[in-house]
Amino acid sequence: MRRVAVIPGDGVGQEVMPQALRVLSRLDASRELRLDAFDFGADRWLRTGVGLPEGQVEAFRRDYAAILFGAVGDPRVPGQAHAREILLALRFGLDLYVNFRPCRLRHERLGLLKGRGPRDVDFVIFRENTQGFYTGGGRVEREGSADEVAVAEETHTRAGVERLVRAGFEWARAHGRRRVTLGDKSNAVPAHALWLRTFREVAREYPELEAKHLYVDALAMELVRRPEDFDVIVTTNLFGDILSDLGAALIGGPGLAPSANLNPASTPLFEPVHGSAPDLAGRGVVNPLAMLLTLALMLETLGYAEDARRVERAVDAAIAAGEVTVDLGGTLSTVQATDAVLRHLDVEG
Amino acid sequence: MRRVAVIPGDGVGQEVMPQALRVLSRLDASRELRLDAFDFGADRWLRTGVGLPEGQVEAFRRDYAAILFGAVGDPRVPGQAHAREILLALRFGLDLYVNFRPCRLRHERLGLLKGRGPRDVDFVIFRENTQGFYTGGGRVEREGSADEVAVAEETHTRAGVERLVRAGFEWARAHGRRRVTLGDKSNAVPAHALWLRTFREVAREYPELEAKHLYVDALAMELVRRPEDFDVIVTTNLFGDILSDLGAALIGGPGLAPSANLNPASTPLFEPVHGSAPDLAGRGVVNPLAMLLTLALMLETLGYAEDARRVERAVDAAIAAGEVTVDLGGTLSTVQATDAVLRHLDVEG
Ligand SMILES: CC(C)[C@H](C(=O)O)[C@@H](O)C(=O)O
Ligand SMILES: CC(C)[C@H](C(=O)O)[C@@H](O)C(=O)O
Numbered sequence: 001m002r003r004v005a006v007i008p009g010d011g012v013g014q015e016v017m018p019q020a021l022r023v024l025s026r027l028d029a030s031r032e033l034r035l036d037a038f039d040f041g042a043d044r045w046l047r048t049g050v051g052l053p054e055g056q057v058e059a060f061r062r063d064y065a066a067i068l069f070g071a072v073g074d075p076r077v078p079g080q081a082h083a084r085e086i087l088l089a090l091r092f093g094l095d096l097y098v099n100f101r102p103c104r105l106r107h108e109r110l111g112l113l114k115g116r117g118p119r120d121v122d123f124v125i126f127r128e129n130t131q132g133f134y135t136g137g138g139r140v141e142r143e144g145s146a147d148e149v150a151v152a153e154e155t156h157t158r159a160g161v162e163r164l165v166r167a168g169f170e171w172a173r174a175h176g177r178r179r180v181t182l183g184d185k186s187n188a189v190p191a192h193a194l195w196l197r198t199f200r201e202v203a204r205e206y207p208e209l210e211a212k213h214l215y216v217d218a219l220a221m222e223l224v225r226r227p228e229d230f231d232v233i234v235t236t237n238l239f240g241d242i243l244s245d246l247g248a249a250l251i252g253g254p255g256l257a258p259s260a261n262l263n264p265a266s267t268p269l270f271e272p273v274h275g276s277a278p279d280l281a282g283r284g285v286v287n288p289l290a291m292l293l294t295l296a297l298m299l300e301t302l303g304y305a306e307d308a309r310r311v312e313r314a315v316d317a318a319i320a321a322g323e324v325t326v327d328l329g330g331t332l333s334t335v336q337a338t339d340a341v342l343r344h345l346d347v348e349g
Numbered sequence: 350m351r352r353v354a355v356i357p358g359d360g361v362g363q364e365v366m367p368q369a370l371r372v373l374s375r376l377d378a379s380r381e382l383r384l385d386a387f388d389f390g391a392d393r394w395l396r397t398g399v400g401l402p403e404g405q406v407e408a409f410r411r412d413y414a415a416i417l418f419g420a421v422g423d424p425r426v427p428g429q430a431h432a433r434e435i436l437l438a439l440r441f442g443l444d445l446y447v448n449f450r451p452c453r454l455r456h457e458r459l460g461l462l463k464g465r466g467p468r469d470v471d472f473v474i475f476r477e478n479t480q481g482f483y484t485g486g487g488r489v490e491r492e493g494s495a496d497e498v499a500v501a502e503e504t505h506t507r508a509g510v511e512r513l514v515r516a517g518f519e520w521a522r523a524h525g526r527r528r529v530t531l532g533d534k535s536n537a538v539p540a541h542a543l544w545l546r547t548f549r550e551v552a553r554e555y556p557e558l559e560a561k562h563l564y565v566d567a568l569a570m571e572l573v574r575r576p577e578d579f580d581v582i583v584t585t586n587l588f589g590d591i592l593s594d595l596g597a598a599l600i601g602g603p604g605l606a607p608s609a610n611l612n613p614a615s616t617p618l619f620e621p622v623h624g625s626a627p628d629l630a631g632r633g634v635v636n637p638l639a640m641l642l643t644l645a646l647m648l649e650t651l652g653y654a655e656d657a658r659r660v661e662r663a664v665d666a667a668i669a670a671g672e673v674t675v676d677l678g679g680t681l682s683t684v685q686a687t688d689a690v691l692r693h694l695d696v697e698g
Contacts, residue, residue, distance in 0.1 A: 073536065080536035088537070112573060114463050137500070138540050148507040150540035151486070158497040185587070187422065187429035188437070191487050191499035217594035218624070224461060224573065224598035238534070242591060245566035249573035275567070 001034040002065035002302070009041040009086070011276025013070020015284065016291035019338040020068065023292055023311060026345055029304040033065070040086050042074030051085025057093035060267050066298050067269040070291070073276035084136065090269055091129050096261035097160065098167045099127035099240060100297075101273060103247030103257065107319045110252030110328060116227060121250050123223075123230040124177075126168040127240020129261055131160045134237050154238070156191060161198045167262075168234035169206045177231035181212045183219040183239050195236065220246060248273050255287025255327045258294035260301060270298040287325040288338050289315055310345060317344035350383040351414035351651070358390045358435070360625025362419020364633065365640035368687040369417065372641055372660060375694055378653040382414070389435050391423030400434025406442035409616050415647050416618040419640070422625035433485065439618055440478050445610035446509065447516045448476035448589060449646075450622060452596030452606065456668045459601030459677060465576060470599050472572075472579040473526075475517040476589020478610055480509045483586050503587070505540060510547045516611075517583035518555045526580035530561040532568040532588050544585065569595060597622050604636025604676045607643035609650060619647040636674040637687050638664055659694060666693035 008017035024030050045051055060067060067090065072083045091099070105111050105121035113121070137153030165182070172180050182199040186192035196213060203211035214222060216239045222229060223243065227250055235243060248257035254274035261269040272290035280286050292315055300308035323340035324330035332340065357366035373379050394400055409416060421436045422429060440448070454460050454470035462470070486502030514531070521529050531548040535541035545562060552560035563571060565588045571578060572592065576599055584592060597606035603623035610618040621639035629635050641664055649657035672689035673679035681689065 079539060079542050083536050112463055113461055133534070134537055136539070138502075138538070140540060140543070144546075146507055148543055150505045150543040152503040152505075152538045152540035153487075154501040154503070156499045156501075158495055185482070185590075187432050188483055188587075188590075189487070189501045190428060190485070191489060191501035193428050194489070194497055194499040197493075215624075217590045220569070220591050221594040221598040221603065224595065225602060238537075239591075241534075241537075241566045242569050242588075245570040246573065246595065249570040253574060254570065275564075 002032055003063055004033050004035050005060055005064050005067040006035050006037045007040050007067060008037075008070040009072045009276065010074045011071055011278050011281035012274070012286040013041070013072070013276055015281065015286050015334050016272065016288045017068070017070045019288040019334060020291045020295045022338055023341060023345065024295060026342065027299070027304070027307040027310065029299055029302070029307045041072060042077050042082055045082035045085070046076060051082050052089055057090065060090070061094055064267045066302055067267060068295065068298055069269055069271035071272065071274065071276040073278070075278050087271075088134055091261050092134075094261075094263065094266045094269065095130055096263045096266060096269055097128065097130045097163055098262040099129035100260040100262055101125040101127060101240070101244040101247065101257065103244070103251050105251045106256065106316055107252075110256070110319070112249060112252070113224070113227070120228040123227065123247070124171065124232050125240055125244045125247060126164060126171070126232060126234045127244060128160065128164040128235065128237045131155050131157060132237030154191065154236070156194050156236070158194060158198060161195055162202060165199050165202045165234050168232050169202055169209060172209055172232045173206060179210045179212060179229070179231040180206070181214060181219065181230055181233050183214055183216040183233060183235040183243065185216050185239075187215055199234065216243070219243065223247065223250065244273055253327055255290050255325065256293065257290050258297050260294075260297045262301070268298070268301055270294045270301075284333050284335065285326060286334050287327050288334050289319075289324070289341075292338070292341060310348065311341075313348050314341045314344035317348065351381055352412055353382050353384050353647075354409055354413050354416040355384050355386045356389050356416060356418045357386075358419040358421045358625065359423045360420055360627050360630035361623070361635040362390070362421070362625055364630065364635050364683050365621065365637045366417070366419045368637040368683060369640045369644045371687060372690060372694065373644060375691065376648070376653070376656040376659065378648055378651070378656045390421060391426050391431055394431035394434070395425060400431050401438055406439065409439070410443055413616045415651055416616060417644065417647055418618055418620035420621065420623065420625040422627065424627050436620075437483055440610050441483075443610075443612065443615045443618065444479055445612045445615060445618055446477065446479045446512055447611040448478035449609040449611055450474040450476060450589070450593040450596065450606065452593070452600050454600045455605065455665055459605070459668070461598060461601070462573070462576070469577040472576065472596070473520065473581050474589055474593045474596060475513060475520070475581060475583045476593060477509065477513040477584065477586045480504050480506060481586030503540065503585070505543050505585070507543060507547060510544055511551060514548050514551045514583050517581050518551055518558060521558055521581045522555060528559045528561060528578070528580040529555075530563060530568065530579055530582050532563055532565040532582060532584040532592065534565050536564055548583065565592075568592065572596065572599065593622055602676055604639050604674065605642065606639050607646050609646045611650070617647070617650055619643045619650075633682050633684065634675055635683050636676050637683050638668075638673070638690075641687070641690060659697065662697050663690045663693035666697065
């Protein structure tokens with residue numbers, strides 16, 4: 001048996017995770033996967049002051065094939081300290097240097113852009129995931145005073161940038177995608193020259209691919225104006241965070257955006273792009289599809305490609321039938337929307 | 350006479366600036382304004398190695414009522430060093446702490462979002478403009494080696510954040526707008542706690558306004574999903590850069606987005622949000638409207654409100670008539686599109 005760590009986390013994470021497990025239980029893969037639940041999140045953090053127990057990261061790396069994660073974020077935690085001590089600690093501790101965030105419009109009806117259909121919105125963001133704005137560098141002086149100075153630091157290493165950029169080009173090559181676009185801010189920030197230089201050097205090894213460079217502001221604009229111009233985007237941790245939420249909007253909202261945190265030499269972590277959505281939590285109405293598509297990403301990564309396809313087909317069938325939650329224009333609850341996916345899973349076989 | 354410094358700058362800046370001056374020459378304000386042209390930009394930088402001459406910032410501050418700026422950015426300049434030495438040096442040197450970027454959809458036809466018309470997209474971004482990611486802090490170690498480490502620093506001071514946030518609330522109050530939204534990333538970056546804390550404190554002084562907080566990723570998503578939820582956005586220098594280009598996309602593209610760099614105690618600088626667009630430059634086809642709307646912002650700030658309204662009405666009339674450049678679905682050249690605005694200026698009186 002291969003072990004999968006299940007971490008529902010905070011807020012709506014608690015509601016969507018059980019739905020993923022219902023779906024998983026119907027799939028062939030479930031016979032080979034042993035699920036272990038972990039209660040890491042705001043409640044435990046508030047009770048014990050601990051995000052992840054000592055040694056947990058190493059245990060995950062050693063003993064687990066994957067981590068399935070819900071969401072982190074809770075208004076009761078000052079500054080969301082636990083988000084850094086749980087989710088970011090896992091990404092960094094497991095050295096998951098690719099945050100893979102596909103943005104594919106799955107149905108005409110879900111798109112927000114005039115005149116743009118499913119064929120036009122289908123790009124993948126390779127977000128750097130172990131450095132950049134998230135390293136926790138910086139300092140706060142005279143906190144709370146009128147003279148407070150708060151400094152955030154963004155750190156980039158050649159090795160860190162290169163492996164992320166290379167992963168983007170490799171994926172494009174392997175998946176028959178033609179264009180790789182870098183988003184940085186090297187016109188304003190000298191440190192970003194490392195990104196542009198590395199990108200250009202790596203691009204030379206992929207002469208059959210088209211390497212494009214846009215400053216991140218222009219990239220945000222062009223994703224909305226001409227999403228069809230993009231296949232693969234490689235970018236910093238912070239910019240990937242912003243652009244992938246923007247991408248989620250273009251495919252119909254946070255209820256549809258999955259992600260995978262990857263390093264072929266470590267234990268991958270899978271999570272929906274959406275957060276814990278405190279406003280929505282506890283009402284049983286959150287859209288489970290992002291979590292189900294995240295499950296599909298996990299299955300695919302673990303080698304259960306057929307199971308992954310089944311989940312995706314069932315999700316697409318439920319969307320096509322309008323059997324969806326309120327955010328997508330339907331009337332179903334979280335559980336009912338999952339019921340619909342399960343029915344299509346049976347029908348499609 | 351009041352003096353206005355005119356800096357066309359690079360690329361399409363050279364093409365749109367003359368159009369703004371043609372329009373200005375037809376307005377009452379032109380009788381009170383003396384225009385002085387400056388050739389700061391990539392050409393001069395490449396020739397002399399100098400962005401702004403010694404003492405220039407002080408001269409602008411002392412002797413000028415305003416600066417009208419085109420664009421900066423040139424592929425020949427490594428790392429766009431001159432952008433920092435010209436545009437950022439002016440913003441910082443003149444202490445222009447508000448970068449005011451209105452995002453208003455001026456015509457149904459220009460919108461990119463399904464089911465969203467002019468009434469739905471009408472928000473203003475208050476981008477902090479004198480600190481943050483643009484302070485030039487950080488360092489690069491072992492540049493060009495396999496061990497390169499590049500660190501960017503983002504600096505925020507209480508005073509700097511507070512004056513920007515306050516400007517946003519004041520503007521909302523003065524203009525009858527109800528909602529002020531902060532975009533930060535305080536869940537990932539402890540330094541951003543300063544923004545959230547300051548925002549909440551300042552908000553208390555404006556009990557009649559609704560203060561909302563979103564992490565910048567969620568904000569980018571919501572601007573696309575529900576632009577009608579926003580009136581005023583206050584945010585960091587970097588996030589304002591990204592969000593205002595996103596906003597530009599929502600109102601029809603870079604050809605329509607003006608901006609004002611403001612400090613009531615200094616010499617304001619006005620520039621279109623679009624850059625120098627090297628791909629487009631020299632072909633006579635760039636859209637002049639962002640520059641003309643920028644002129645209108647300048648006129649309004651200098652107290653020529655009626656002139657400003659005339660320019661805006663003429664621009665709106667040209668858009669309504671479809672007398673626009675290719676980016677907006679028209680067929681006109683830069684000069685012809687300005688001709689159209691000038692005709693409407695005459696007609697509207
Ligand atoms: C040219 C560049 C340095 C500038 C910025 O990042 O501020 C531009 O993108 C803008 O928004 O005015
Ligand atoms: C919760 C937060 C720290 C996280 C991030 O910024 O990475 C989230 O927004 C995401 O995109 O996964």
